[in-house]
Amino acid sequence: MTTTEHAATAEQQAADRLLTALQTRTACAPVRDLIGPVDLPAAYRVQERLTAGRLEHGATIVGRKIGLTSEAVQRQMGVDQPDFGVLFDDMAYADGAVVPTGGLLQPKAEAEVAFVLREDLADGPLDSAQVRAAIDYGMPALEVCDSRIDGWDIKFADTVADNASSGVYILGDTTKTLDEFAPVDVDMRMLINGEEVSTGNGAACLGDPLNAVAWLARAARDFGEPLRAGQVILSGALGPMRPVRSGDEVTVEITGLGTVVAKFSEGNAHE
Known part of the structure; x- marks a missing residue:
């Protein structure tokens, strides 16, 4: 077996x-143990295989998510850049929904600004001005990260391969254009069962959530799957994530943007 064949076998x-x-x-x-702890191309090839498996089982791609936007978390992982994953249709929940915990393994919640694209981000410089013009609107979001890796024992390659540790996400009902709010200026509070458990702001996300989207646009194009009009983009955490479990109610408040709420309950399907 050649080196290339061995690598492909390990990735599979x-x-x-x-x-x-x-x-x-x-x-x-x-x-x-199969692909090394920091082999970026190999990790994304594994993610692509995982995505293909999801698509074969009927899932549809509806957007992308950005992870590792915190410099502190990047240092912990031994990397100097974020990562990204794929959002599938069966990961999405509406504001106020009951999220079944039976479909998750080790859920952790974090607050984000989500965007919906009006235009493709496939050509051109993909700079901040182009990204800003391509965004239709933003909304508050609650991402529930999850890991298929036991005990969250992850290095960079593990989380990238595992679809950037994606779980599910909940989008708020309030939508605003970039003329109506500035993502960099938002402040965030996340509460679990009425207790404040996480705070942060727009600057905590790569200096500005729009910077994160610009990074993603370039990275996605480099990997051959540019961002497309209509896709949902989760731009990265505004503050620390916190574990959630069945019975919890999580509320995210983002100044100038709105609130999103989710309740967690035992079960295995959308309710």
């Missing part, structure tokens, strides 16, 4: 491990 084994964990709702061992 990593994808199979993660897909099995996803399908059986059983956490698995890290995949860095």
